[in-house]
Amino acid sequence: MKLLPKVIVFDLDGTLYEDIHHFNFYAERLRDKLPLQKQEIFWKEYKLAEQGEHTLRIGRVYDVAKDLLLVQQDRIVKEAFKWDGTALSQEEVNQLYPEQITIDLESMLSIGDLWWVPACVAFHHGLSGKSGHRSFLETREFMMTPEFKMNKITNFKEMLQDLREHGVKLVLLTNSPEPDSEVILTKLELQTVFHKKIFNGKKPTLTSNRFEEIALTFNVNYNEILSVGDNWINEILPAQKLGCSTILIDPHHISTDESADIVVETMTQAIPFFKKIIE
Structure with a gap:
């Protein structure tokens, strides 16, 4: 240093x-706020992402509006992937992201830790930011209880x-x-x-x-x-x-x-x- x-x-x-055992609790709160027909696929994709076997993975950025997963360096997008793993061409990447992206907590999400993995899966399946935040608060409330060791x-x-x-x-x-x-x-x-x-x-x-x-x-x-x-x-x-x-x-x-x-x-x-x- x-x-x-x-x-x-x-x-x-x-x-x-x-x-890390609270992350499953968080994922369950997110899942329960999704329509019933989407809950099973949410859980499957969450577990795949948790294990590093999904396009969504820690270290990438999720563009909520475009539903794309980005590889960036110093906020310059180098690669972009559709949810199913299909890579965009370099020309498409340059057209969509000609300038530095602005990473925030609402529309351009840095998947920097396990909190963001189930959240981004839920957002992909249509969960609102408001419902996502409520799930986060419910998880924090659980972490405040004596039951959470x-x-x-x-x-x-x-x-x-x-x-x-x-x-x-x-x-x-x-x-x-x-x-x-x-x-x-x-x-x-x-x-x-x-x-x-x-x-x-x-x-x-x-x-x-x-x-x-x-x-x-x-x-x-x-x-x-x-x-x-x-x-x-x-x-x-x-x-x-x-x-x-x-x-x-x-x-x-x-x-x-x-x-x-x-x-x-x-x-x-x-x-x-x-x-x-x-x-």
């Missing part, structure tokens, strides 16, 4: 915990406390709402370790704005900030462009060693790198 960081910015979901990452809390004691400022930056995020943090026993928490972060649209706010809050330069997350487009690419250091959590093996300063499969694998900061 460029410098020993003075501030570390952490994503929440897929970063501070490694549980979470596994803490071994030695992670202690590592964060060591960083605090050595003067490193810790920031949480998540797209999730505050109430359920706070419950999740409490279940992980991490509710008091962060110096600053930003909820409803609207990444990637506002990632750069959030980092500007963080830099001003702690009076640091961007090259003194380390961004840690599991979504390359949300947490890594915008931070890299600002000059921040980055650690990418990549359980799906869709990145390369050049995708971030450090690429690991799990947060557990990242802990030794954090320890080096305070040695």
